[in-house]
Amino acid sequence: MSSIRRAMRVNSIRQRLLWRLVPVVTICCFLAAGFVYFGTRAELRDALNAQSDILALTIAGLEGETISRASFGEGLERYGQDYLIRVWDANGTLLVDSRDDLHGLLGSAGLEPAPSTLDEGWDIREYILGSGERVLIARLEQEAEELVLQVAFTSLVPMALALLGAILTATILVRQGLTPLTSLSHELTQRSASDLRQLPASDAPDELEPIIEEMNALLGRIETSLKRERRFVDDAAHELRTPLSIIKAQCQAIELGALDAGTRARLDNITQGVDRMAALSSQLLDQARAEQTDRPAQDIQIAPLVSEVCNALAPEAETRGVTVKVITEAKPVYVGSAVDLRTILRNILENALKFAGSPGCVHITLSETCVMIEDNGPGVPEALRAQIFDRFFQTDKTSGGGAGLGLSIVSAIAKRSSLTVTVHQSEILEGACFRVVWARAT
Numbered sequence: 001m002s003s004i005r006r007a008m009r010v011n012s013i014r015q016r017l018l019w020r021l022v023p024v025v026t027i028c029c030f031l032a033a034g035f036v037y038f039g040t041r042a043e044l045r046d047a048l049n050a051q052s053d054i055l056a057l058t059i060a061g062l063e064g065e066t067i068s069r070a071s072f073g074e075g076l077e078r079y080g081q082d083y084l085i086r087v088w089d090a091n092g093t094l095l096v097d098s099r100d101d102l103h104g105l106l107g108s109a110g111l112e113p114a115p116s117t118l119d120e121g122w123d124i125r126e127y128i129l130g131s132g133e134r135v136l137i138a139r140l141e142q143e144a145e146e147l148v149l150q151v152a153f154t155s156l157v158p159m160a161l162a163l164l165g166a167i168l169t170a171t172i173l174v175r176q177g178l179t180p181l182t183s184l185s186h187e188l189t190q191r192s193a194s195d196l197r198q199l200p201a202s203d204a205p206d207e208l209e210p211i212i213e214e215m216n217a218l219l220g221r222i223e224t225s226l227k228r229e230r231r232f233v234d235d236a237a238h239e240l241r242t243p244l245s246i247i248k249a250q251c252q253a254i255e256l257g258a259l260d261a262g263t264r265a266r267l268d269n270i271t272q273g274v275d276r277m278a279a280l281s282s283q284l285l286d287q288a289r290a291e292q293t294d295r296p297a298q299d300i301q302i303a304p305l306v307s308e309v310c311n312a313l314a315p316e317a318e319t320r321g322v323t324v325k326v327i328t329e330a331k332p333v334y335v336g337s338a339v340d341l342r343t344i345l346r347n348i349l350e351n352a353l354k355f356a357g358s359p360g361c362v363h364i365t366l367s368e369t370c371v372m373i374e375d376n377g378p379g380v381p382e383a384l385r386a387q388i389f390d391r392f393f394q395t396d397k398t399s400g401g402g403a404g405l406g407l408s409i410v411s412a413i414a415k416r417s418s419l420t421v422t423v424h425q426s427e428i429l430e431g432a433c434f435r436v437v438w439a440r441a442t
Contacts, residue, residue, distance in 0.1 A: 090132030
């Protein structure tokens with residue numbers, strides 16, 4: 001039964017629009033036609049009834065009788081002034097006049113008052129009977145035009161309303177029919193660059209199924225390529241660690257006393273190069289891990305974590321002559337991965353120690369939903385604040401042989417962990433100010 005219902009269900013945008021628009025347009029056309037028909041019939045009926053009423057009054061006048069106007073309809077009131085009927089006997093005596101207010105237009109009495117004696121604008125017909133009696137029937141020329149305009153107005157108004165209703169209904173139905181496209185667009189807009197989940201295609205319209213299938217295939221290829229790239233970086237970093245450790249151990253095993261000054265300087269350069277390569281391989285591993293799937297979330301007390309990071313970097317701070325001060329304004333709690341947040345804080349603090357002035361000063365301020373790390377270094381120019389989070393980006397002021405991956409790792413972890421990391425100018429120390437912000441815990 002489910003397969004039958006699915007077969008009977010309309011799952012095409014084109015068919016949905018047609019099945020909704022065709023009945024609406026048909027109903028609008030029938031309504032417009034009905035209004036035109038009944039409106040035109042009413043106008044013509046009033047005009048014809050007015051003529052019948054005038055004839056009835058004329059006949060009654062010839063017989064010397066009267067008819068109460070209360071027995072007439074609205075037609076006589078609307079169109080009675082547009083017609084004129086006069087009858088004279090053979091002696092020229094006016095017997096009947098349907099418009100006694102036009103006596104001044106009769107001309108001379110007798111058999112020869114010409115029809116032209118009426119004002120212009122009347123369409124006149126004059127008939128002379130065998131007995132010598134004369135009948136004059138006149139109609140205002142503009143009456144026909146007014147009747148045509150009235151009929152046209154009666155026809156155009158319903159048609160205009162029907163057209164407007166059809167347009168509004170079509171707009172609404174088209175918008176509803178295109179809801180799957182809007183939903184797909186919204187789905188793609190809300191996704192981050194790292195969200196490569198397959199798009200749902202179970203309830204997609206027939207026109208969208210091929211597009212969604214191709215997009216899912218493309219997303220799958222991109223995800224496979226990124227996994228291959230991360231795996232390569234991870235493997236390469238692991239493979240580099242062992243030979244670098246061996247080279248450094250061999251350099252440290254050399255008896256420095258047996259070397260001259262130039263050889264010792266070259267040996268120091270080799271050791272520093274090995275240290276930089278080891279740091280780079282470690283950062284490559286952090287970068288690969290930062291772009292992997294989310295870690296399990298848990299409640300994290302920020303203050304102990306900050307103390308742990310500060311203690312780990314205390315030797316480097318002492319070597320560089322930088323004073324680190326922790327300012328606790330609140331006891332913040334973050335729901336997420338402690339490993340990820342520790343990596344973010346460590347990289348930002350390392351960056352602050354590297355660029356701090358001499359003597360250096362770094363402040364770490366803890367608030368309810370933010371950790372702020374600021375230094376007294378040169379700061380980050382506003383034009384470069386978006387670029388410093390790119391891979392391998394280095395400013396001209398970079399020192400210490402960094403590879404430009406620390407802040408890239410911070411950005412990757414922050415995006416995956418729903419954290420916001422921004423850089424500003426420090427108001428107190430006048431250097432760089434990094435802010436790590438998260439949503440308030442519920």
